[in-house]
Amino acid sequence: MLLRLARHPERRTTSARLAEDLSFTSGGLTRLMARMEEAGLITRHPHPEDRRASLLEATDKGNDLLDRALAAHVPQMTADLMEPLTVIERLILRELVTKLLTHSTRGTVATPAGP
Numbered sequence: 001m002l003l004r005l006a007r008h009p010e011r012r013t014t015s016a017r018l019a020e021d022l023s024f025t026s027g028g029l030t031r032l033m034a035r036m037e038e039a040g041l042i043t044r045h046p047h048p049e050d051r052r053a054s055l056l057e058a059t060d061k062g063n064d065l066l067d068r069a070l071a072a073h074v075p076q077m078t079a080d081l082m083e084p085l086t087v088i089e090r091l092i093l094r095e096l097v098t099k100l101l102t103h104s105t106r107g108t109v110a111t112p113a114g115p
Contacts, residue, residue: 002063002069003066005058006016013055015054015056023036042056
């Protein structure tokens with residue numbers, strides 16, 4: 001959920017859009033949001049244009065957790081996916097992934113700066 005929030009403009013979105021992104025039912029997302037809000041990971045703000053909706057946003061604690069998770073996960077996933085490939089295969093993969101991301105409506109998330 002934190003990763004999906006981070007992919008939206010200004011790192012926030014409505015619960016309806018987030019449920020769509022995550023393929024959750026509204027009830028399933030409501031339960032997850034309640035637990036995450038209780039844990040201090042997300043917060044809700046009134047939507048400036050739609051009084052029926054609220055905008056979800058990660059708190060500083062939520063953003064810190066996401067940064068730490070990405071810092072641990074991304075290098076391991078990169079190693080697992082890239083080590084078996086030759087240099088040429090890596091270049092081809094990079095071109096293909098770039099093409100997919102260029103046409104994606106979900107956007108990308110910048111990885112945290114390395115040590």
